Amino acid sequence: MQPSRDLSRLVEIMEALRDPVTGCPWDIEQDFASIRHYTIEEAYEVADAIEREDFDDLRVELGDLLLQPIYHAQMARERGLFDIGDVILAITEKLIRRHPHVFGTQSASDAGGAKGRWEDVKAVERAEKAEKSGNTRPSLLDDVPLPLPALVRAEKLSKRAAKIGFDWPNWQQVFDKCREELGEVSEAVAKNDKANMTEEIGDLLFSVANLARHLDIDPEAALRDANYKFSRRFAHVEQRCAADDIPIETAGLTQLEIYWNEIRAADKSGSV
Numbered sequence: 673m674q675p676s677r678d679l680s681r682l683v684e685i686m687e688a689l690r691d692p693v694t695g696c697p698w699d700i701e702q703d704f705a706s707i708r709h710y711t712i713e714e715a716y717e718v719a720d721a722i723e724r725e726d727f728d729d730l731r732v733e734l735g736d737l738l739l740q741p742i743y744h745a746q747m748a749r750e751r752g753l754f755d756i757g758d759v760i761l762a763i764t765e766k767l768i769r770r771h772p773h774v775f776g777t778q779s780a781s782d783a784g785g786a787k788g789r790w791e792d793v794k795a796v797e798r799a800e801k802a803e804k805s806g807n808t809r810p811s812l813l814d815d816v817p818l819p820l821p822a823l824v825r826a827e828k829l830s831k832r833a834a835k836i837g838f839d840w841p842n843w844q845q846v847f848d849k850c851r852e853e854l855g856e857v858s859e860a861v862a863k864n865d866k867a868n869m870t871e872e873i874g875d876l877l878f879s880v881a882n883l884a885r886h887l888d889i890d891p892e893a894a895l896r897d898a899n900y901k902f903s904r905r906f907a908h909v910e911q912r913c914a915a916d917d918i919p920i921e922t923a924g925l926t927q928l929e930i931y932w933n934e935i936r937a938a939d940k941s942g943s944v
Contacts, residue, residue, distance in 0.1 A: 683756055686746045711740040769793060824892045826881035843886035850879045908935040
């Protein structure tokens with residue numbers, strides 16, 4: 673078996689790995705549920721390579737991600753469900769159907785118009801899917817995937833509801849809502865009511881995701897950037913403790929904040 677640029681070779685390799693007699697014992701044992709977290713993990717690693725602008729790594733990570741649909745399709749073929757050809761047919765049909773302004777007679781002069789066409793077709797698809805499943809009263813929110821990261825799903829849910837006018841008129845009112853929710857968190861804390869605290873913090877996070885949507889900011893990306901910034905600044909604190917020969921566990925909050933404020937000030941001045 674030799675490497676190849678041809679997709680069919682990847683399919684052949686996956687088939688060989690799953691061969692019940694000569695295949696890899698680990699690959700043979702897997703099923704849809706056992707590898708689903710790998711599928712999600714690979715998508716995140718692609719996103720990470722893009723954010724780092726490491727395009728050699730992106731090439732590798734895209735290959736890892738590409739393996740996932742091949743893997744799922746091979747298991748489906750073994751069970752007589754579908755194969756990779758059916759997967760490719762489904763996505764090509766969808767792309768053609770959702771782009772009537774490219775492959776049909778409709779027109780769209782800009783990206784906004786194209787997105788509008790896409791959303792119109794998706795609405796029809798949702799209705800057809802609901803009808804097939806026997807759901808005579810489908811919800812606008814039905815196809816917002818449950819496994820999405822909670823912050824991403826919050827943004828998508830509020831965006832979907834906004835399509836029929838269920839939305840705050842402007843970002844200032846959403847900002848006020850965030851203040852209101854923060855106050856309710858404070859009240860729950862004062863009562864030492866853990867269940868209520870959990871609920872109110874959830875409401876606060878949902879409102880913040882909604883605020884990000886109104887400001888055209890990706891809340892997941894914003895939080896990811898904040899996580900990176902915190903990690904980088906904390907690494908500076910660790911390095912300064914080591915340089916001053918101070919065990920970080922016993923340095924104390926006052927000293928740790930001195931180091932933290934050093935890197936924070938350097939960030940603000942643009943010297944980092």
